[in-house]
Amino acid sequence: MSVIRDKITELLSMKSYPEKLFYDGNLELLKRTKISIVGSRKPTQYSRTQIQKLSSLLSKNGVCIVSGGAMGVDALSHSGAGASNTIAVLPCGIDVRYPAINKNLLEDIAKDGLLLSQFDAGFKATPWSFVVRNELVVALGDALVVGEADIDSGTMRSVEFALKMKKEIFVLPQRLGESEGTNKLLKDGKAKAIYDMDEFVAMFSTTLKGKNSSIVEDDFLLYCSKNPTYEEAMKKYQNRVFEAELNGEIKVVNGVVIRLT
Known part of the structure; x- marks a missing residue:
């Protein structure tokens, strides 16, 4: 665990710049174009599929994903x-793996991505620390994507931060009676719907020119290039395997994963 000494420009939009900011991982990700993604801890299957597809597409085009390390939309985004x-902002100490169900995911991010926290080692998450975490998640992104949210949910507090910071807000188009928080944002003109993912990604991938020297390939697809067994792939990347099969990025032949893209 280390402390970031230099000022991060994006965080100047916060009400108060963090007194301390601990990290574990690759600080170079902070220099990338970043999109923050937040949403329900219990998203519908539609939202699950679309958020994972969107974050994967953004990643393949060099955009770094920022989220809060929680269950649901956060975990799917990471x-x-x-x-x-990806960058995971924690509501607890950098050494605490919370929630426990995401322990392996957070360990992988600490090793290959970036964990950030405003809290001292050993600090356990509290209701107010989630709010602090949410502000940091929003501040880091060039824009905010809300995958799914009820009107009175904690996710909508993140939206309040985005509005104060004058960040662009995007949402997934949802059915009537579902994700009423994001539907209200559309109705009130406070958010834009993502009707075409390729078009949305192009808005941000073009900003990479001159900002990033290279595009980092999806580590899941790199892993699949080594032709792991289906059992091994499921153990390491359970959620990605289903999505990749659905998108035609991989196929499974005789229990072995074959990369197609």
């Missing part, structure tokens, strides 16, 4: 991006 291309 796993979709790949551990080496």
Whole structure:
């Protein structure tokens, strides 16, 4: 665990710049174009599929994904991006793996990506620390994507931060009666819907020119290039395997994963 000494320009938009900011991992990710993704801890299957697809597509085009390390949309965003291309902001000490269900995911991010926290080692998450975490998640991104949210959810607090920071807000188009928080944002003109993922990604991938020297390939696909067994792939990247099969990026032949893209 180390402390970031230099000022991070994006965080100047916060109400108060963090007194301390601890990290574990690759600080170079902070120099990349970044999109923050937040949302429900219990998303619908539609939201799960679309968020993972979106974060994967952004990652393949050099955009770093920022989220809060929680269950649901957060975890899907991190796993979709790949551990080496994501930043997880924690509501607890940098050494605490919370929630426990995401322990392996957070360990991978600490090794290949970047963990950030405003809290001392050993600090356990509290209701107010989630709010602090949310502000940092929003501040780091060039824009905010809200995958799914109820009107009175904690996710909508992140939206409040984005509005104060004058960040662009994007949401997935949802059915009536579902994700009423994001539907209200659209109705009130406070967010834009992502109707075409390629078009959305192009808005941010073009900003990479001159900003990033290279595009980091999805670590999941790199892993699949080594033709692991299906069992090994499921153990390491359970969520990604299903999405990649669905998108035609891999196929499974005689229990072995074959990369197609």
